Amino acid sequence: MKQFFTSALLEWNREDNTRSMPWKGEKDPYRIWLSEIILQQTRVEQGWAYYEKFIQAYPTVQHLAAAPEEEVFRLWQGLGYYARCKNMLAAARQIVSQFHGHFPNTYEAIQSLKGIGPYTSAAIASFAFNLPHAVLDGNVFRVLSRFFDIDTPIDSTAGKKQFASLAAELLPHGESAVYNQSIMDFGAVVCKPQQPACKICPLARKCKALHLGLISVLPVKTKKLVIKKRYFNYLIVKHKDDLYIRKRTENDIWQNLHEFVLIETSAPTDIQALEKLPAFKEKLSDMSYNIDAVSASFKQQLTHQTIHSQFILLSVAEKPEMPGYIAVPQDQLDRYAFPKTITDFLKRRELSLF
DNA sequence: AAATCGGGGCA
């Protein structure tokens, strides 16, 4: 069974796999690493252009390590999971300072880098150095759980151990790079989450889930998602040509991205009610202001929360004293990274003063 | 062990 699985997969890769990607067959560990960080929880099509941008801007790890943080975040803007960006830059600097600019070449050393866990370490170890480590990503969980009919939840500790053990057994000696590439391509192209192509699947003959009618229930996950609603009221404080922004630093979404003056409320709040909040006066340090415009509501759906945002443009006559905020001329906003809700708003130019 | 961290594509 296991023998069949591995050889059938490799044969599928030789004969039917036409999936092409910029980093496929790449041997430079820096480029492989970059692609793997970008692709964490991200579809290949979504990450593709970002990979090209980063390789162009930072051809080597030395270039990336020397880059200013704000510039790197600007390039990452829109890709999500911004901790990846922060960790990536830290790892680049680790490679230069601790590893003398040479990418580490053992599974353990690779995993000691910021932002690299079991999956990414196995991917780099196998793709760059052909080391015998099996990757375990969403594709692999799905393919294995179906073919071998394993209903242990993949988001449990027991499940991770069980699948990791099986994946390691299936890894063919000396062919970890091509095998790891194959199983992930296979999961993405044939054994897809929805409507897998079982009719043309070369492994169907021995696929347990297919014969048992369990394709749609495998893999099993236990945890349920709880989605919170949040209401963001952004005050765009304008003094002459300057707008006031800050970097988000708290443990929350969008850490290290920038934003305008935020007043979060637990329910939709109109501007009259907003002005009566103590927080409103505090944020503006009792300055006199004039409300120039109020935007419509922008909605953004994240994995764990739904954000409703409105933007209130207000101008002040005197230079504001706002600790923690920086004044940025309107035409230089594009030097800073913002969350998508804000870039959408800025692009829309809904408020006439932009 | 459970909770978080984005944004986009698809049914």
Place this chain on the structure above:
DNA sequence: TGCCCAGATTT
């Protein structure tokens, strides 16, 4: 909507 995506880190 809900689910998933070349997962990792924090709580």
